[in-house]
Amino acid sequence: MRSIIYIVQKEFLQVFRNKSLLPLIFVMPVIQLLILSNAATYEVRNIALHVIDHDLSQTSRRLVGKFEASPYFEIVNTSFSQKEAEHDLIKDKADLILEIPPRFEHDLEKNSAAGLHLNLNAINSAKAGIALNYSNAIIQDFNAHIRAEMLPLPPEMAPPSVDISYANWFNPDLNFKTFMVPGILVLLVTMIGLFLGGMNIVREREIGTIEQLNVTPIKKYQFIIGKLLPFWIIAMFELAFGLGIGLLLFKIPFVGNPVIIFAFAGLYLTVILGIGLLISTFTETQQQAMFLSWFFMVIFILMSGLFTPIESMPTWAQKITWFNPIAYFVEVIRMVILKGSSWGDVAHHFGALTIFSLALNGLAVWNYRKRS
Amino acid sequence: MIQVQDIRKAYNKVQALDGISFEVGKGELFGIIGPDGAGKSTLFRILTTLLLPDSGTALVDGLDVVKDYKKIRNRIGYMPGRFSLYQDLTVEENLNFFASLFGTTVEANYDLIKDIFIMLEPFRKRRAGALSGGMKQKLALSCALIHAPKVLFLDEPTTGVDPVSRKEFWEMLAKLKEKGITILVSTPYMDEASLCDRVGLMQDGRIFTIDTPQAITRSFPKDLWEISGEHVYKLLKVLEKFSFTHAVHAFGEVVHLSLPKGGAGSLEIMEYLLENGCGQAEIKRIDAGIEDCFMEYMNEYA
Structure with missing residues (x-):
C-alpha cells in the first residue's frame, strides 16, 4: 500500500513539473467546451438561397418574402437566368435555387395548381435534407394561406385538416449546446485516461526507467495502480471542472443526480485506463502506443452517438456499439444531466462497464510482464 | 555469492549467451570484460x-534467479x-x-552512500537530466546502493564517462568492496580489468577464461614486441608478411607483434623491417596486457 502512495506521489510530481502537460489539463476543457460545443452543431442556418422569379407577381413576391423572413435562409442572389443560378450552385455561392415559373400567380388562380422548382447542393446530404425540410415547411405554410385566401369560406366550412402541436421534452428550446456539452465532457475524460494514462506506462519503458523499477521488490499490482491512479484522479477532476464550466458558462440544465455521473465516470475511467494499460503491454514506444490509441479513439468516438445518433446507424454498426464504452458514457451523461435518469435507469450501463473493466484489466494485467 | 552454471539465452536465432559458467565469491570485485555485443547486458x-x-541455473546469494x-x-x-x-526528478527526489x-530511507543507509553522496550534495536540488555524465553515474550508483544490497550489478558503469570520473568511480568501488559488498561489473575497457580481483573475458556469448588479471597476462603464450614507426599502417602490412608472425595488431600509435616463444629476436625483426623499408622503426620487448590476451583468445577461438 505504501509503495502505491510513493508512486502516486512521484507521478504527481512529474505531472506538475511537466511544463506542457499542466497548462493543458486546465486549458483543454475550456477550449474543447467553448469551441466544440459551439462549432459542432447540427443546426443549419444561413442556407444560401438563389431566387429566380420569372413571375414577379404579388404572390411570388409573398413566397420569396417568406423565405427572406425565415432565419434559416439568406437570399444571396436573384436572377432571371437558370444558367446564372447554376453557376452560383457550382461555385458554392448558393446551397439552394428556388425557381418560380412565369405565370405562377396566374396558374394558381386559374388552374388552382402551380409548380415550383428547387435545386439543392447535396454534397452534405444532411444539410441538404434539412434545407429541403425547411423549404417544404415554408412552402406548405404558404400553400395553406393561399388556399384559405383563394377559397374564402366561412370557418365552419373550412376543409378538415389535422393540426399538429408539439413539445420538445428534456430540451425545450432544442438547444444544441445542452446536448453537446455533456458529450464533450466524455471526450475530455476519455482523452486524459487513454492518452495520458496509457502513455505513462509506455514512457517508463521507452526511457528505460522501468528497468530500475523492475529490480525493486514492488509488486505488479502496486506499480499498475500507482501509475494509473493519478490519471484517474486528474480525469475526475477534469470532469468536475468541465461540468462547472458547463453549468456556469453554458447554463446547461442539470436535472439529474451528480453522484450517478461521478460514480459512472469512476467506473468508466477504469475501463479507459484498462484499454491504455492493455495497449501499453504490447507496445515499446510512446509513438506506437499513441498510434494504437488513436485508432481505437477514432472508432469509439465516431460510433459513440456523440455526433451522429446510434439509432441511425445500420444494425450491424449498432451491435458494434454495444462494445463501445464511450457510447455508454455519452448516453448515461445525457440521460442523467438532461433527463434526470435514476440509478435504476442506468443500471445496465453500470453492468456493461463493470464487465468491460474486469475483462480489459484482467487481460492487461495478465499480459503485463515484469520480466521476459 | 554468485554461481552461474551453463546459462544460455537466445533472441530468435541469435545466441546471446552460449553456456556461461562462473562463480563470484563473497566480497569479490569481479569484472566481465568484453566488447559491445558480447552478451554482457543479457547476462546481467x-x-x-x-x-x-x-537453460542453465544461476544463484545469487544462494537464491535461484528464476524461482x-x-x-x-x-x-x-x-x-x-x-x-x-x-x-525530471531531482537528485534528492530520485534517491528518496x-x-x-x-521500504527504507536515505538516512538509514547514509553510511554506505556517504562518500558518493558528498560529491552529489551541491546538486541535490538539480534535476537528474541536467547532471553531467559523471554525476549521473554517481547518482545511479547511489540509487542502486540505497537499500544496502549484498550484491551490486554494474552494467558498463563507466561507458561514456570522462577519464577522471572513471578513476573516481573505480575508487568508490574499491571502498564498497571493503564494506563487504560483492560486485559484478562489466566493461568494454580493457584497462579497467586490472582494477578487478578477477575477470572473465567474454565474446560472442562465451567466456574464454576466468582468472586474476595478473595471471591472465602472465600466461600470455607468446613473445610480445611493441614496434613504433612513422607509418603504423605500413608497419602492420609489412609485419603481417613476416614469416615468424603469429599475430599483429595496431594499438593506437604503435603495433603489437606477437611471435612464438623464442621464434625471433630483435635482430631478426630489425633486419626484416630494414629489408622492407621500415628501417627507422623502434622495437621493444613488452609484457602482455589484458587487451593482448583478449586478442590472443579471440584468435584462438575464431
Missing part, C-alpha cells in the same frame, strides 16, 4: 531477474548500462523514491 539482466534464461526472484530483488542493487533514473520503494 538474467542475474538481476529481469530476463529468464533458456526466488522476489527475494533476490531485495538483496541486489542494479545499475543498468543506460541511465535509468527519472530525468527508490529508498521508499525498498
Whole structure:
C-alpha cells in the first residue's frame, strides 16, 4: 500500500513539473467546451438561397418574402437566368435555387395548381435534407394561406385538416449546446485516461526507467495502480471542472443526480485506463502506443452517438456499439444531466462497464510482464 | 555469492549467451570484460531477474534467479548500462523514491552512500537530466546502493564517462568492496580489468577464461614486441608478411607483434623491417596486457 502512495506521489510530481502537460489539463476543457460545443452543431442556418422569379407577381413576391423572413435562409442572389443560378450552385455561392415559373400567380388562380422548382447542393446530404425540410415547411405554410385566401369560406366550412402541436421534452428550446456539452465532457475524460494514462506506462519503458523499477521488490499490482491512479484522479477532476464550466458558462440544465455521473465516470475511467494499460503491454514506444490509441479513439468516438445518433446507424454498426464504452458514457451523461435518469435507469450501463473493466484489466494485467 | 552454471539465452536465432559458467565469491570485485555485443547486458539482466534464461541455473546469494526472484530483488542493487533514473526528478527526489520503494530511507543507509553522496550534495536540488555524465553515474550508483544490497550489478558503469570520473568511480568501488559488498561489473575497457580481483573475458556469448588479471597476462603464450614507426599502417602490412608472425595488431600509435616463444629476436625483426623499408622503426620487448590476451583468445577461438 505504501509503495502505491510513493508512486502516486512521484507521478504527481512529474505531472506538475511537466511544463506542457499542466497548462493543458486546465486549458483543454475550456477550449474543447467553448469551441466544440459551439462549432459542432447540427443546426443549419444561413442556407444560401438563389431566387429566380420569372413571375414577379404579388404572390411570388409573398413566397420569396417568406423565405427572406425565415432565419434559416439568406437570399444571396436573384436572377432571371437558370444558367446564372447554376453557376452560383457550382461555385458554392448558393446551397439552394428556388425557381418560380412565369405565370405562377396566374396558374394558381386559374388552374388552382402551380409548380415550383428547387435545386439543392447535396454534397452534405444532411444539410441538404434539412434545407429541403425547411423549404417544404415554408412552402406548405404558404400553400395553406393561399388556399384559405383563394377559397374564402366561412370557418365552419373550412376543409378538415389535422393540426399538429408539439413539445420538445428534456430540451425545450432544442438547444444544441445542452446536448453537446455533456458529450464533450466524455471526450475530455476519455482523452486524459487513454492518452495520458496509457502513455505513462509506455514512457517508463521507452526511457528505460522501468528497468530500475523492475529490480525493486514492488509488486505488479502496486506499480499498475500507482501509475494509473493519478490519471484517474486528474480525469475526475477534469470532469468536475468541465461540468462547472458547463453549468456556469453554458447554463446547461442539470436535472439529474451528480453522484450517478461521478460514480459512472469512476467506473468508466477504469475501463479507459484498462484499454491504455492493455495497449501499453504490447507496445515499446510512446509513438506506437499513441498510434494504437488513436485508432481505437477514432472508432469509439465516431460510433459513440456523440455526433451522429446510434439509432441511425445500420444494425450491424449498432451491435458494434454495444462494445463501445464511450457510447455508454455519452448516453448515461445525457440521460442523467438532461433527463434526470435514476440509478435504476442506468443500471445496465453500470453492468456493461463493470464487465468491460474486469475483462480489459484482467487481460492487461495478465499480459503485463515484469520480466521476459 | 554468485554461481552461474551453463546459462544460455537466445533472441530468435541469435545466441546471446552460449553456456556461461562462473562463480563470484563473497566480497569479490569481479569484472566481465568484453566488447559491445558480447552478451554482457543479457547476462546481467538474467542475474538481476529481469530476463529468464533458456537453460542453465544461476544463484545469487544462494537464491535461484528464476524461482526466488522476489527475494533476490531485495538483496541486489542494479545499475543498468543506460541511465535509468527519472530525468525530471531531482537528485534528492530520485534517491528518496527508490529508498521508499525498498521500504527504507536515505538516512538509514547514509553510511554506505556517504562518500558518493558528498560529491552529489551541491546538486541535490538539480534535476537528474541536467547532471553531467559523471554525476549521473554517481547518482545511479547511489540509487542502486540505497537499500544496502549484498550484491551490486554494474552494467558498463563507466561507458561514456570522462577519464577522471572513471578513476573516481573505480575508487568508490574499491571502498564498497571493503564494506563487504560483492560486485559484478562489466566493461568494454580493457584497462579497467586490472582494477578487478578477477575477470572473465567474454565474446560472442562465451567466456574464454576466468582468472586474476595478473595471471591472465602472465600466461600470455607468446613473445610480445611493441614496434613504433612513422607509418603504423605500413608497419602492420609489412609485419603481417613476416614469416615468424603469429599475430599483429595496431594499438593506437604503435603495433603489437606477437611471435612464438623464442621464434625471433630483435635482430631478426630489425633486419626484416630494414629489408622492407621500415628501417627507422623502434622495437621493444613488452609484457602482455589484458587487451593482448583478449586478442590472443579471440584468435584462438575464431
